[in-house]
Amino acid sequence: MPTDIPARGIWTDSPAVKWEDALVSGNGSHGVMVMGDPVSDTIIGNHCRLYLPQGNRFELPxxxxxxxxxxxxxxxxxxxxxxxxxxxxxxxxxYPGLLMSDPSHPGFHLHVETDHSSYNDYQRSIDYQTGELTVTYQANGQAFSRKTFVSQQTNQIIHCLSPGEYKIHLQDYQHPLMKQTSRIHHHTMHTHFDYVHSEGGYDVRIDVEASNLQPLADETGFQLQSDQPILITMEISPYQQATDRTVIKAKVGKQLSYQRLFASHEKIHRELFDRVRLELATDEQRQQPIWSLVEQAKRADQMTPVLLEKMYDAGRYMFICSAGELTPNLQGIWTGTFEPAWSGDFTFDTNVQLSIAGALSSDLLEGLTGYFRLIKELLPGFRENAQKYYGARGILATAHSSNSGRHMHWNEDWPLVLWTCGAGWLAHWYYQYYRFTGDTIFLQNEAVPFLEEIVLFYQDFLIEDADGTYRFTPSYSAENGTGDNATQDIAVAKEVLTNLIEAYQILGYSNEKINSCQEMLEKLPAYQINQEGALKEWLTPDKGENYNHRHFSHLYPVFQSREFNDETDPVMWKASRIAFEKRLEAWLLNEEGDTSSTHGRMHSALCATQFHMPALIDDIFRLLITNNCFFSSLMMSHYNEQNIFNVDGNGAMPQVVHEMLVDYSNHRLTLLGAIPASIASGTIRGVRLPHQMTVHQLSWDLEANRLDLEIESQTDQELSLYLPLFTKSDQHLHHLQLVRNQKQSLHIDLAK
Known part of the structure; x- marks a missing residue:
C-alpha cells in the first residue's frame, strides 16, 4: 500500500477517463479539476463567475x-x-418560451503531454484537509509526481511537475459564443476570451517556471525540459464590461517554491476543515482506496463507518472549495463541459438550499458570505419579476439563475413563475445566520430588509377569502403540480412573518410593524389533513396528492423551518409523518419511482432525522451506494449510475450526520435522534447549533450504552434534553441549564 495517503481524503489507482471523475479542489473563487493521466493529462480551470451569455435578451412580459x-x-x-x-x-x-439561464462553463483546458509510453505504481489522491491533489507514478525507471492546489492566499491555481520533458498547451475551444486569442511573452501565456453576446469576458494568465522553455509556434503553450521541479501558476480574471478589464499581474516571484506557496495556503484551508471533525474509523481503515471502501459497503449492503466519515468530509470539502465569492451552484465550482445539465446554474427550488445545508452547523459561517452576495446581485431581477408578473412590490425569486435574477424559465408544463415562496426559502439562511451568531448588526442591516421585501410582495400578492383568510393563487408546489394554497407557500410565509416579528422585537422596532406582521400571520390558512390522515400538499379540499415525487416541499415545516414537533403540535406532526411515509412508499423505496434523485434522497434523510427513523437513514445511505451515486472524488451525481455531476447531496450530507447525532430546535436538544445501528460508536467535535451553542465533543458507544457530551453556549439558556431512541436514559438530566461561556459536560447511560 502507498505510504503518502492523505489522512482525510481519498485515493485511487487509475486516472480519470471523464471530467466528472477528476480530482477537484478550489478556494471559493477558482476551481480546478485534474484528470491525472501520466501520458496525456488535462487540467481544467474553473471560476465561479463564468457563465456563458446565450444572447437571450428580452423584456419580461x-x-x-x-x-x-x-x-x-x-x-x-x-x-x-x-x-x-x-x-x-x-x-x-x-415571451419566447422556457429558456435556461446562461450555463456555467470551464475557463480553460490545459493539456500536459509527456514521452511516457507506459507507467506503473500509479496513485492519485485528494487531501480534503489541505486541498492538495497529488498524482504519482513510475515511468522509465523514475518516480514522477504532480501536485496541485488552489491557493487561499494568492487566489491562483498552482501546479507542480517533476523534472522532465513536457509539452503543455491550452485547448482552443473554438466555441461559437466566444472568441479566444493567446499571446506568449517570455514564460507567460496570456489568453483572452471575449463573449459574443455581452460586453464581458475573461482573461487567463499562465506562468511557467522551468529551466528550458520554448514557446509553441501558435503561442498556445510551451515545450519544456527541466532538471528542476516545474512550477505552473494559473489565474482566471472575469469581467462584465470591457472597461472593467484589468491586466492580471504576476503574484509569484521566482524565489517562491511550490512548497512555500503550499505552506501558506495549507494553514488557511486546514483551519477551515479542522473546525469540525467526525471520527468513525481507524487510520488503517482510512488508508484504503476509495473503490475498495465502496465495494466493502456494497457487500455489507449498508453504509460503513469509514465510508460515511469520508462522505461527511467530502461534503464539507465541497463547501470550502466552492463557497466564497459566490455560493455553490449545481456543480459546486467545477465543470468540464459547455453544456452542463440545467445550465449548472443556481437552482433555488431545492438544490442551492441543500448545497449550503451544513454550512452553519459545520462552523463554516464565512462561506455564506457568497450566498448573501449572490442574492444581493440578483435582487434587481427579483424586484422586476414581482412587478412584471404580479404588479407587486418586493421580490419574486427565480427557480433558475446565473447571470440574471429575471424569471425566464417557465412554461405550461413547468409553471415555475407561479412558485412564489422562493425568496422566503432563501431568507431562511439569513435568519439562521443570526440565530447561530447572535449578530444583531447583520440582523438589522441584511436579514430584516430582505424579510421586509418578501412581506411587501405578500401584501400585494395575497388575496382574502370571504372569511378574511389569505389565499395563495396562483400557487405551485415545486415541480409537482399546481393548486391554490400549496402547503409550502403557507409554511414559508409563516416562517418569514414569524422571524420578522421576532427580529423586530429583538431590535426594538415599533409595535405598529410587529402588529402588521402579526395580523398577516393570523390570516394564513390552516394546514389540512386528507382522508388518509396525511398532511395535504395543497390546502384545497378537491386537490389530490401525488406521492410519487422527488420533491418534499409540503414537509418544509419539518425539515426546514422546524415549525412544530411531536410536543408542540402532535396532530400536525402525526399527519406530516403519514405524508412522509406515503412519499417513501410511492417514491423513495419504490423501484418504479418517477425518477432517481440524490436531492430527493437527502431531503428524505433530513426528514428521517426529525422523525427519528434510523433504519431509514441506513436505507438512504444504502441507496446512494448501491446505485453508484458518486464519483471517485466522492462528489455526487444527480441520478443513479454516476449520471450528472451535482453537489447538492454533498452539501446536505454533513447536516444529515449532525442531525442524526445532535440537533436543536424548539428549545429541545436532541441526542442520537436517528443514529443508525451501522454507526455504533464514534466521536464528533465542533458542531455549531442555533442559539449560539457549540458541541465541543459528542462521543457515543451503543454497545456500551454510553454517551458523553461537552457543550458550551455564548448565552445563558435553559433547554430540555431529548433522547427519542433511548427513552429510559437518565430522566433527571432532561433539563439542562447552560451558563454563558462555560463548558458543561454530561455522561449519559443509554437505555431503551
Whole structure:
C-alpha cells in the first residue's frame, strides 16, 4: 500500500477517463479539476463567475395586467385552462418560451503531454484537509509526481511537475459564443476570451517556471525540459464590461517554491476543515482506496463507518472549495463541459438550499458570505419579476439563475413563475445566520430588509377569502403540480412573518410593524389533513396528492423551518409523518419511482432525522451506494449510475450526520435522534447549533450504552434534553441549564 495517503481524503489507482471523475479542489473563487493521466493529462480551470451569455435578451412580459383574469379562470375552469390562457398572453407579449439561464462553463483546458509510453505504481489522491491533489507514478525507471492546489492566499491555481520533458498547451475551444486569442511573452501565456453576446469576458494568465522553455509556434503553450521541479501558476480574471478589464499581474516571484506557496495556503484551508471533525474509523481503515471502501459497503449492503466519515468530509470539502465569492451552484465550482445539465446554474427550488445545508452547523459561517452576495446581485431581477408578473412590490425569486435574477424559465408544463415562496426559502439562511451568531448588526442591516421585501410582495400578492383568510393563487408546489394554497407557500410565509416579528422585537422596532406582521400571520390558512390522515400538499379540499415525487416541499415545516414537533403540535406532526411515509412508499423505496434523485434522497434523510427513523437513514445511505451515486472524488451525481455531476447531496450530507447525532430546535436538544445501528460508536467535535451553542465533543458507544457530551453556549439558556431512541436514559438530566461561556459536560447511560 502507498505510504503518502492523505489522512482525510481519498485515493485511487487509475486516472480519470471523464471530467466528472477528476480530482477537484478550489478556494471559493477558482476551481480546478485534474484528470491525472501520466501520458496525456488535462487540467481544467474553473471560476465561479463564468457563465456563458446565450444572447437571450428580452423584456419580461407585463403579465400583471392579466392577473385578475388569470385568477378568475383558475377559480371557475381550473389551472389547465388558466395556464393555457396565461402562456398564450405571455407569447403575445414576446415571451419566447422556457429558456435556461446562461450555463456555467470551464475557463480553460490545459493539456500536459509527456514521452511516457507506459507507467506503473500509479496513485492519485485528494487531501480534503489541505486541498492538495497529488498524482504519482513510475515511468522509465523514475518516480514522477504532480501536485496541485488552489491557493487561499494568492487566489491562483498552482501546479507542480517533476523534472522532465513536457509539452503543455491550452485547448482552443473554438466555441461559437466566444472568441479566444493567446499571446506568449517570455514564460507567460496570456489568453483572452471575449463573449459574443455581452460586453464581458475573461482573461487567463499562465506562468511557467522551468529551466528550458520554448514557446509553441501558435503561442498556445510551451515545450519544456527541466532538471528542476516545474512550477505552473494559473489565474482566471472575469469581467462584465470591457472597461472593467484589468491586466492580471504576476503574484509569484521566482524565489517562491511550490512548497512555500503550499505552506501558506495549507494553514488557511486546514483551519477551515479542522473546525469540525467526525471520527468513525481507524487510520488503517482510512488508508484504503476509495473503490475498495465502496465495494466493502456494497457487500455489507449498508453504509460503513469509514465510508460515511469520508462522505461527511467530502461534503464539507465541497463547501470550502466552492463557497466564497459566490455560493455553490449545481456543480459546486467545477465543470468540464459547455453544456452542463440545467445550465449548472443556481437552482433555488431545492438544490442551492441543500448545497449550503451544513454550512452553519459545520462552523463554516464565512462561506455564506457568497450566498448573501449572490442574492444581493440578483435582487434587481427579483424586484422586476414581482412587478412584471404580479404588479407587486418586493421580490419574486427565480427557480433558475446565473447571470440574471429575471424569471425566464417557465412554461405550461413547468409553471415555475407561479412558485412564489422562493425568496422566503432563501431568507431562511439569513435568519439562521443570526440565530447561530447572535449578530444583531447583520440582523438589522441584511436579514430584516430582505424579510421586509418578501412581506411587501405578500401584501400585494395575497388575496382574502370571504372569511378574511389569505389565499395563495396562483400557487405551485415545486415541480409537482399546481393548486391554490400549496402547503409550502403557507409554511414559508409563516416562517418569514414569524422571524420578522421576532427580529423586530429583538431590535426594538415599533409595535405598529410587529402588529402588521402579526395580523398577516393570523390570516394564513390552516394546514389540512386528507382522508388518509396525511398532511395535504395543497390546502384545497378537491386537490389530490401525488406521492410519487422527488420533491418534499409540503414537509418544509419539518425539515426546514422546524415549525412544530411531536410536543408542540402532535396532530400536525402525526399527519406530516403519514405524508412522509406515503412519499417513501410511492417514491423513495419504490423501484418504479418517477425518477432517481440524490436531492430527493437527502431531503428524505433530513426528514428521517426529525422523525427519528434510523433504519431509514441506513436505507438512504444504502441507496446512494448501491446505485453508484458518486464519483471517485466522492462528489455526487444527480441520478443513479454516476449520471450528472451535482453537489447538492454533498452539501446536505454533513447536516444529515449532525442531525442524526445532535440537533436543536424548539428549545429541545436532541441526542442520537436517528443514529443508525451501522454507526455504533464514534466521536464528533465542533458542531455549531442555533442559539449560539457549540458541541465541543459528542462521543457515543451503543454497545456500551454510553454517551458523553461537552457543550458550551455564548448565552445563558435553559433547554430540555431529548433522547427519542433511548427513552429510559437518565430522566433527571432532561433539563439542562447552560451558563454563558462555560463548558458543561454530561455522561449519559443509554437505555431503551
Amino acid at each position: 407585463e403579465m400583471a395586467t392579466y392577473l385578475t383574469e388569470f385568477r378568475q379562470i383558475i377559480e371557475h375552469e381550473g389551472y389547465d385552462k388558466a395556464l393555457s390562457f396565461y402562456y398564450q398572453k405571455a407569447e403575445e407579449l414576446g
